[in-house]
Amino acid sequence: MEKVRVVIVGIGAIGQMLTRELLNKRGFEIVGAVDIDPKKVGRDLGEVIGLDKKLGINVSNDIECVLRDSRPHVVIHMTSSYLKDVYPQLLTILKYGVNVISSCEELSYPYIVDRKLAEELDSTAKRYGSTLLATGINPGFLMDTLAIILTAPCIRVDSIKVTRHMNASIRRGPFQRKIGAGLTVDDFKRKISTKEISGHVGLEQSIALIAAALKVKLDRIDVGEVQPIISDKYVKTEYVEVNPGYVAGLRQTAQGVVDGKPFITLDFIAYVGASDDYDAIDIQGIPEIHERISPCVHGDWGTISMLINVIPKVMKAPPGLLTMKDITIPHCILSDVRDYL
Ligand SMILES: NC(=O)c1ccc[n+]([C@@H]2O[C@H](COP(=O)([O-])OP(=O)(O)OC[C@H]3O[C@@H](n4cnc5c(N)ncnc54)[C@H](OP(=O)(O)O)[C@@H]3O)[C@@H](O)[C@H]2O)c1
Known part of the structure; x- marks a missing residue:
């Protein structure tokens, strides 16, 4: 069987890390790379991802040309968090009959963002025989897929609470800045209002995904304001003081409400100097389930692993726009990817 041909679209922090790891996996062939950043376009992919060797693939800004020439089985798409941004990019790719796995947060359950755009992506994918799925660590796994799976041994579920409590001191510099570490409270609030700090994109999608899997009809989804976490001590990391x-750092909570009561609660907390670092899922029901992963699953490693590990699942899935509840149980690809096809 021929190797699984992959085109990388979006060679930012996640795209670079994913590409380096994909090169070490058996059964894959990277056949093209696309980005719009003029600092990357025209350069060899190996150089762009920080290798000291060339890969013989030039980064292009012409997605259609790359798809025509390279005929991939899968595009891994890592460009933006927002449905309205990725929608035109995805339509172009889907028309080539290619499967797409995207890290776009809003695409993980796009029906609550813009049902018309979501349905158009679904119908386009079906018309051209492609499968489209968004995943990542979160949304994609920790605050939704894992919670859904953990309800399997319950005969009754009364409520679900998921907490991601991160010590951001051990995360990369851009993440520490993204959560506002080191800012005054006024600067933090200003950056929230100008959307330079956006909080955690995807809490609504995770709640909607859990509710859709469990067929629970929510009255509404409430997403709280992004709150600053004020330090009571001096903290110095490699990147901020x-x-x-x-x-x-920051905290954001969201709730899926049924009959006036929270049925699903998500609590996202990330700050430098945190003494605790864990992901927790608490299910009230029969039986109760209290699962705790400590330290927190690493966001970047988790994201690139999810994007890679779902490849055989997506290749075997029916055409259309899928969400994580629609694919068979994902797992690590340990062997040659073709063994799973
Ligand atoms: N679901 C999850 O768990 C999860 C986890 C991590 C990341 N993400 C999301 O995944 C996305 C990628 O993350 P990142 O950290 O790698 O972001 P990043 O560093 O900003 O990289 C994105 C790259 O894509 C390029 N790009 C933008 N529009 C493009 C287009 N139309 N075609 C081709 N390339 C394009 C950007 O170029 P310019 O810089 O010139 O715009 C940049 O090089 C982000 O939206 C992030 O929020 C999701």
Whole structure:
């Protein structure tokens, strides 16, 4: 069987890390790479991802040309968090009959963002025989897929709470800055209002995904404001310094409400200097389930692993726009990817 031919679209932090790991996996062939950043376009992919060797693939800004020439089985798409941005990119790719796995947060359950765009992606994928799925660590796994799976041994579920409590001191610099570490409270609030700090994109999607899997009809999804976490101590990381009274990070919660009561609660907390670092899922029901992973699953490793590990699942799935509840149980690809096809 021929190797699984992959085109990489979006060679930012996640795309670079994913490409480096994909090169070490058996049964894959990277046949093209696309980005719009002029600093990357025209350069060899090996150089762009920080290898000291060339891969013989030039980064292109012409997706259609790459798809025509390379005839991939799968595109791994890592360009933006928002449905309206990725929608035109995905329509173009789907028309080549190619499967697409995207890290776009809103695409993980796009029906609550813009049903018309979601349905158009679904019908286009079906018309051209492609499968489209968005995944990642979160949304994609920790606060939704894992919670769904953990309800399997329950005969009754009364409520689900998922907490991601991250010590951001051990995360990369851009993440620490993204959560506002080191800012004054006023600067934090200003950056929230200008959307330079966006909180966690995808809480609504995770709630909608869990509700859709369990066929629970929610009255509404409430997403709380992004709150600054104020440091009560001096914290210095490799990238930022935080004085007492300054922002160490942020917290955002969201709830899926049924009959006036929270049925699903998600609590996302990330700040530098946190003494605890864990992911927890608490299910009230019969039996109760209290699952805790400590330290937190690493976001970047988790994301690139999910994007790679779902490849055989997506290749074997029916055409259309799928969500994580629609594919068979994902797992690590340990062997040659073709063994799973
Ligand atoms: N679901 C999850 O768990 C999860 C986890 C991690 C990341 N993500 C999401 O995945 C996306 C990628 O993450 P990242 O950290 O790698 O972001 P990033 O560093 O900003 O990289 C995105 C790259 O895509 C390029 N790009 C933008 N529009 C493009 C287009 N139309 N065609 C081709 N390339 C395009 C960007 O170029 P410019 O810089 O020139 O715009 C940049 O090089 C983000 O939206 C992020 O939020 C999701």
